[in-house]
Amino acid sequence: LLARHNRDHLRRSGGDARLEARLASFEMAYRMQAEAPVVMDLGRETKATRKMYGVDEEPTDEYGRQCLLARRLLEAGVRFVQVNYSYPRNYWDAHGGLRKNHADNAAKVDQPVAAFLNDLKARGMLEDTLVIFATEFGRTPAAQGTDGRDHHPHAFSIWLAGGGIRGGIAYGQTDEFGYYVSDKMVTMPDFHATVLHLLGLDHERLTYEHAGNEFRLTEVSGEVVREILA
Template sequence: MACGQFTPVTTRREMLRQSANSFGLMALAGMLNQANSASAAASVTLDPKNPLAVRQPHFPPRAKRIIFLFMHGGPSQVDTFDPKPLLKRDNGKPYPGQKPRVQFAATGNLLASPWEFRKYGQCGTEVSDLFPHVAKHVDKMCVIRSIHANNSAHGGALLQLHTGSDTFVRPSIGSWVTYGLGSENQNLPGFVTICPTLGHGGVQNWSSAFLPAAFQGTPIGDAATPAKNASLRHITNAKNSQSLQRQQLDLLRDLNQSHLQPLGPDLALEGRINSFELAFRMQTEAPTLMDISNETKETLELYGINGGPTDNFGRQCLLARRFAEKGVRFIQCTHSYKWDQHGNLRNGHGSNAKEVDQGIAGLLEDLSRRGLLDDTLVWWGGEFGRTPTAQGNDGRDHNPHAFSMWLAGGGVKGGTTFGETDDYGYYSVKDKVHMHDLHATILALMGMDHEKLTYRYAGRDFRLTDVHGRIVKEIMA
C-alpha cells in the first residue's frame, strides 16, 4: 500500500447489506432445487397415449383394488358397530360431558339405541341387530370405532370423505388411486361409481379435479335410477360397425393431434382423446359385464336380488364384484340418501339396514369364495356419525366427532376393533383416526406412500392427505 493512501473499513452491517441479495438468491436456488428434486422423485410418470397403463406401487401392496360401500346420510355409530351400555342405562338423562361448541342443530338428553348388540364370530365383536347378515363376517373385518372428521354438514363432509378437503375442489380418492396405479384392464375405466349421489357435492365426489381427465370416475346411473336400470352410456353402437368406428376415431385422433402439435400440452383435449379411445374399447367387455343374467340363481339369492327391498343395493354389490373380477381398480356403491335420521330413527335405520345388509354380506361371502377378498379392500361407512343425544323424540343429529367404519380383506387384520369413543359415543377418545389418517392407511394398503403420491398444480405439490395423515399400521395384518 502506498504511503498516505487510505482504505475505508467495511463494517459488518455494510457487508451484510451488500451481500443480502446474493445470500437470498443462493437460498432460493437451494430451496427450488430441493423442491424440484422432491417433486421429480414423487411424481407419477404417465404415458400420454395410455394414462391408465399399470404402474408399480411404491412398496408391495396388500390390496389390488377397493370396493367402497358408501352409506350416504351418516349411519349412527351407537346403533350399528359401537355398543354403549351406559347409553342404555342413562337413557333420558342429560349428557354429562360438554357438547360441541358448534352443533348442526340442538339436541336434548341421551337416547338409548333401540337395537340390541350381540357378539359374533370367533373374535366376539359386538354388532347391532340392524346387521344380522354382515355380523356373520366379523372375523373378516376390522371395525374402526374412532373415526373423526371436520365438517358437520353433508356437503362438506362428503367432500372431505371423498377428496380429503371439505372446502376446495380436489381429486377424489378413486382418482388418486388410479393415478398412482393405473388400471389392470385397459378395456374398462379404472374407477367406476355405481348409482352415485348427485347432491352434496355431486360430481365433485368422483371428479379428477386437476388430475388428468382419464382418472375421473365413470358413473353408472345415478342415485335417482334403480340399479336394475343403471347403465354405462354409449357403450354400444347399433348403427356403425366397429371397423367403421375405428376409422372415424383414427381420423378424429389425427385431427386432434395436429391441433395439439403447435399448441403443446392440452389436458382437456388429451383427456377427450383418451375418453374416445376408452369408450371404443369398452364395447368389447362392458355390455357383457353389466349383464348379470348369466349369474346362478344361488348367487342372485346370496345378494338378495329377488325384487324385494334388498334387490337394489344387492345389484350394486354384485356389479362391484364383477368389476373387481375384471381388474377395475376402484369401485364405489352408494346407498343414497337415506341414513339422515333426524327423526324416525327406529324405522329409518331399520329399513336402510334391511336394504343393504344382505347385499354387503353376499359381497363378502362371494369375494371370499372366489379368492378375491385377500387382495380386495372392502370399505364401509358414511360421511359422519350421529349424536348419542336425541333430536326430538326419536332422532339423532350429525356428529363428525365420532363414528365407525369398517374395512375387510386386502391386508386388514380381520376379527378386530380399533379405537374407542367415550362412554356414550359422542367423541373419539382413544387411538383416534382422522379422515386423513384413514386415507393414508387405505393408500398404504394399496402400496402407495401418501406423502409421495403427489401432483404438481398451481405451483405446488398436492396430495390426497394434504399436509396431514398418519398410517394406522395397527390395523394391518
Template sequence: MPQEKTDLLGRRHFLRRCGMGFGALGLADLLAAGQSVGEPFFPGRAKRVIHFFLNGGPSHVDTFDPKPALQKHAGKELPRGNLRTERKTGAAFPSPFEFHRHGQSGIEVSSLFPGVAEHMDEIAVVRSMKAKLPNHEPSLMLMNCGDAILSRPSVGSWVTYGLGSENANLPSFIAMSPGGHPIKGAHNWQAGFLPGAFQGTFVDSKHEQVEKLIEHIRNAGQSRSGQRAQLDFLQLLNRGHLDARGGSDDQLRARIQSFELAYRMQLDATDAFDLDREPAYMRDLYGRGVHGRQTLIARRLLERGVRYVQLWHGSGQPWDNHDKIEENHRRLAGELDRPVAALLTDLKQRGMLEDTLVVFGGEFGRTPTVELTGAGKSRLGRDHNPYGFTVWMAGGGIRGGTVYGATDEFGFEAVEKVTEAHDLHATILHLLGFDHEKFTYRYAGRDFRLTDVAGEVMREILA
C-alpha cells in the same frame, strides 16, 4: 418427489388390450396417461377398492359401537353435557337394537347387520373416526377428497392415477348410486387438478337393462366399423389440435380418452353390467333388490380390472335419520346387510378378498342424544355427530377381528386413537402400495397430496 406418469403403452400391447383398429395407433401416447398400469412404491396388499358409502350419516351407536351407558341414563341428561351440533338434542337415547358378540374376536355388532356380523373375524372396526363440521357437504368432501372446503381430487381419482388401469375397455373408477346423485353430486368423484381421465364414471344403478344403466352404450344407427372409421377421423383432428398446443392440454387429452373409452365400452361394459350372465344362485346370494344388483355388478367390475368402485346407498342422503331412526335404520340396513355379506363371502371364495380392500361407512355419525323439535319434543331420531363415528375395513391386508380406537362411554366423541379422514386415506394408500407422504402431483407450483400435510397409517389394523 412427485409421482409422474411417463411410461407409454407399447403399440402392440395397446392394440391387444383395447381391441382397436390400426387407425388408432397414433393415439397410444395420448391415452397412456389415463390407461397405463402404474407402479406402486412398494408391493401393496390390495390391488383394488370397493367403498360402500352410507350417505347421510349412519348412527354408530346403533350399528357397530355399542354403548350400554345410554340405557343406564335413558331419558336423562348426560353427565358430561351435550356437545354442540347442528340441531338441538336432549336426553340420552339408548339404541333400540340389541348388540351381540360374534366370531372368535367377539366384536359386538347390532342386530341390524346379522349378515355382516358373521364376517367380523375378517373386519377391522375403526370406532374413533372424527370429522370437522356437522354438515353433509363439507363432511362428504373431507371423506371423499381430503379437504372440507377446497376442490381436490377424490380418493378414487388418486388411486387410479397411482395404479393406472388393468382394462383399457372400462373406466378405472366407477361410482354407482341408485336413483341419482348423492349430495354434492359429481364433486364426490371428481378428478380435481388431476387429468380428467381419472375422474369417476357415474352409473345410476336403479335400472336393470344395460341400455338404461349406461346411456348410449349401443349405437343403433351405425355399425362398429363405421363408428371406428368416424372416430379415427375425429381423433386425427383432435391430435392436430393437441400438437398445436404443444401436447400439454390435459382437458383435450381427457376428451380424446373419453371418446375412445366410450367406443371400447360397448363390448366390455355390456358384459360386466349384464347380470343374466350370473347363475341364479349367485343372484339369490346377493339378493334381487337394487343393492344386491349393484353390489354384484361391482364384483364383476373388480374382476375385470376396475380399480375403484364406490357404491352409494342412493340419491340425496338416505341415512340422514333425524326422526324415526329405529324404523328408518332398520329399513336401510335391511337393504344393505345381505349384499355386503354376500360380497365378503363371494370374494373370499374366489380368492379375491386377500387383495381387494372393502371400506364401509358414511361422512359422520349421529348423536347419542335424541333430537328435539322446535317445541322441545322428541323426534325419535339423532342429529349429525362429527365428533365420533365408525368406519370398518376388510380384506386387502387388513387384520380382521380387530377394533381400533374408541368413543367415550356414551358415543359422543372419539377419545382413544382419534382418527381423521387423512389417517383413513393414508391407510388406504399404504395398503395399495403408496407412501402417502411421497405420493404427490405437482400443480400450481406445489406438490399436492391426498393427505395434505397430515395423516398417519393405522398400523395396528394391518395384517
C-alpha cells in the same frame, strides 16, 4: 381398419407421446363400451348367486343388484368401484324416527354386503380387494326431534375388509356416551394415508401445488394406521 389408420398416423407424427396416450384412451373407451353390456347382465349369474345377494326379493333387490354388479365389475378388471346407498330412494339421515329408519335400511343392505364379502372370498378375490364401508359423519348419541339423531362428525365408525386388512379387530374407542373419541383417534388424513398405503402408494410423496407451494394429499399430520394392517 381404424386401428391401422391410427398406427399410421402415429408413425407419421414421429411417435408423439401425447398422441399415443390419446389413442390408447380411445381404444380403452371402445373396449369398455364393448364389454359393458356383458358385465352388466346379471342374468348370467346362477339362481343361487342371485338369491345369495337378495336379487328379485324385497327389500334387498335394489342394493343386492348393485353389490352383485360391483363384483362383476371387479372380475372384469375395474380398479375402483363405488356402490352408493343414499337419498332419495334410501335415507340414513334420520333426524326423526331413528329406530324404524335404521331397521329398514339395515334390512336392505345387510344381506347384499355379506353376500359380496363371501362371494369375493369364495372366488379368491377378497385378499386382493380392499372393501371400505363408510359414511361422511356419524349421529349424535342424544335424541333430536321426534326420536331422531343429528349430524355428528366428532366420532363415528368405518369398517374395512379384504386386501391387507387384519380382520376381526376394532380400533379406537369413544367415551362412555359416544360423543367424542377417547382413544386411538383416526383422522381423515390418517384414514386416507392408510388406504393409499394399502394401494401401494407412498402418501408422503403425493402432493399438489397451490399458491406456489407443494401440499401433501394427507396434510402434514396423516399417518398410516399400521395396527389394522395384516
